[in-house]
Amino acid sequence: MTPARYAAITGWGEGLPPAVLSNADLSTFLDTSDEWIVQRTGMQERRIAHVSAIEMATIASHRALACAGLAPDAVELIVYGSCSNDEQVPNCASGVQLALGATRAAAMDLNTACTSFLYGLSSATAMIQTGMVKNALVIGVELISQFMDWSNRNVAVLFGDGAAAVVLEASDTPSGVIGTVLGCDAEARQTLRVRGMGCDYARGEVTYGDTIWDFDGQAIFKRAVHGMSDACARVLQQAGVSADDIDLLVPHQANLRIIEAVAKYAGVSMDRVMLTVQRYGNMSAATVPVALVDALKEGRVKPGSLLLMPGFGGGLTYGALLVRWGDRVTPLGTSEATFPAEHPSALEMVNAIRMRQDPHGRSHDALFAPRFVESLHQPTT
Template structure:
């Protein structure tokens, strides 16, 4: 009998340091009003720890919520494009931080779409009977790549991690369908150049990353591809718009989410938004939003849920889920990040100054 794959646990980890729009306006030619009205973002988190640390904390919360021991896992998947190291992968580090050995450890890099890609791979393996229990984490620290002199990019990103536990079930619930894609014609409109083996080995690294970023192009493609993917999984699932109970889209810009849900004719009360608190956390946005939707009582047993995302590549995807019977955690974990600063500007000050120096621009007074 084909088994289904259902989410049984959920967790998140947001670092304590908060970078507000006012912080950004102190060294960039921008204003809080511009950022809020054009993006919906009011503040974002900046991490003082590595992606494996954030992932392990989110993972421990998800495991407790599922009532599962880490030792029962068959696999750990980490969706990230800002892992601690390429070799070993971040999932291996997370396994180590969970204090277990043996389960498969996989990193998935599909930029902001990574969590949808990883969840699809895990659900497909569980449905095929190839494994029973997995931890799927979306975690990113794109602020590491940011050029702090660029006002159209520096305002958008934040750091964080979200996680879910996925388990095999015989119930008629769980993962339904997925649609994944990539339009590589858009390779050049978003990315981090000079970060990989394409950089000559003995080349002097310039320090600041080159970050091609064509905001308008990304914006238009994000709406078109998330709409197409969402409609595709709705069709495969046999769902009409009225059948959807909760819609969670990648939180890159409130205007993208508003335009997308308008195209799909979804009412606002079915759409979950938390971009104001965190900005674009890349692969972490969807699992953190799902976790917060559960905490806010927005998920009920048997609900039909669509998750969709879009990112560099240009990758995109959507998946449909029928929620299981439990919407409250089995247990609560006390896991938390090692203490760190809450003042994001002091945490980032030296990096921001270096961005200005390397671009041969005067260092703003607020940073002196």
């Protein structure tokens, strides 16, 4: 196989569950209000899924493949970016492969938390550029509602469920990812942490899936802004372009204040920033690809547009990709893949999760043995 110089984005699609959880809904069980949430985050609502993450990813993937005019059995690689997997073994990418009928595709999961799509897009691009594969399906998906600590308003108001996918194909035309900066501020990895997910908890006095979120908002804000801003500056320098050349900033949608700060440091005016945080909240790995799909739907991506995509996530991972768009901004085809029409309301689903997590009305802190929690904070050698 002859190596390609570029990996063009030729298809795109999203899988957003229809059930909407509003700020007013959250105020029915949390000490919060629409004003409190909007002022601090810019968020007004978010989505709650009534299907699995693999199903969301499959719907997004069907739509992306139809958009690209690529048959599922022609797909050579599936990269599934997420930190809220339905299963660890087998991997979730294989579930999407099976659901699509993409029988020729290699399938791998990738977890760098909220930057999983960016890391996946850069990885798939490199594999196409080296000639390892000719095309790839890259997915960003999260089903965070099932792992959320719904008793903690500091995090419960932030996150939502969703998915989006893009198709990459080998190309000689300069398009796709043309600049990449990835990194990790591991010194601060404890500032954003979900206790209750992972093998450490399976062997303790903890029920797997009952979570407590460690979320140091001030530290995360400072490090996220620094990491994303630095990555933006470095990727622009790497590609030999300036902020004035950027047509659209498509950032991770963690918080409106973070987005505004990153745009300011990057030198990109807010009228050139794609915002979805008010509609979907923070969908972790799904925020950047969903924002990209919405930008295409709204006509904000033109042939030849230069897009800057920064993000950060648990780890604390960070990065920024520079993407040159190709000639086509409209789908070649559409897919009939959709969500089941009948579903509970978002608030009904969240209340059911809350009851499952704590049926006896205990505080979530009481679910974790103090000895076990303290052991997790001891330094390792």
